C-alpha cells in the first residue's frame with residue numbers, strides 16, 4: 001500500500017470517525033457497516049468473483065456492490081472501502097480481487113485513501129483497545145483466539161485486524177504479527193466449537209450487548225442463553241448453529257442481548273432482502 005503524507009491520512013481518519021459518530025456509533029464500539037452504508041446508498045451483493053466490490057455513480061444512480069462469494073469480514077471491509085470512495089468523491093470504481101489487480105491500482109492514492117477510511121471506520125484505535133482491555137486481555141500480547149474474538153466483534157477478518165494492529169496501531173511486534181498470521185484459522189474455529197468447521201464461530205460475551213451480529217447459515221454461536229430462536233438450532237453444550245434466514249433478538253448467558261441477522265451463504269441480491277425469512 002502506498003504511503004500517504006501524514007496530514008492527508010489524518011484527515012481521512014478524521015472523516016471515518018466523524019461519519020461513525022454522526023451515524024450513532026461511539027468510537028469505542030463496533031459499527032454496523034452494512035446498516036450505515038445502506039442508510040446512504042443502495043447496497044447490493046453480486047456474483048462477480050473477480051471483483052471485491054464496486055461503487056457506481058452517475059446522475060441518477062449511486063450504488064455499492066460487494067462480491068457475494070468472499071469471506072464475511074472481507075465483504076464488510078469492501079463495503080467500507082467503497083463507502084470511502086463515495087464520501088471522498090472519487091466517482092465510479094471497480095475494485096478487482098487482489099490476484100487480478102496490477103501495481104497501478106495498488107499504488108493509486110485514491111485506493112490507499114479508501115483503505116485508510118475502511119480500516120478506521122471499522123477499527124478505530126479506541127474500539128480495538130476496548131475490545132481487548134474490557135475483556136481483560138492485553139492488546140500487545142494477544143493469542144490467535146483472542147484476536148479472532150475481537151475481529152468478530154468489530155466485524156472484520158482476522159488477518160485484517162492483525163495487520164491493522166501491526167502497521168496502523170503499532171501494537172504488535174513483527175515476530176508476534178508473523179506468529180499470529182501463521183495460525184490456521186480453520187483449525188482455530190474447529191477447536192473453539194469442538195468439531196470440524198470452516199464457518200465462522202462467534203464467542204458472544206457481555207460486550208456484545210446492543211450490538212448487531214451478521215451471520216450466514218452454517219455459522220456457530222457460543223454463549224446464547226436459554227430460549228428458542230427460529231434462526232438458531234442447538235448443536236451441543238453451549239453451542240448453537242445458525243440454521244435459518246431471518247433476524248432475532250437473542251439473549252446471552254451473560255444477560256446481554258443483541259440482534260442476530262442470518263443470511264443464506266453467498267447471498268446474491270439487495271441488502272434490504274438479505275435476511276428475509278424464506279417460505280418453506
Ligand SMILES: [Zn+2]
Pocket residue numbers: 081082085093094095110111114
Ligand atoms: Zn477502491
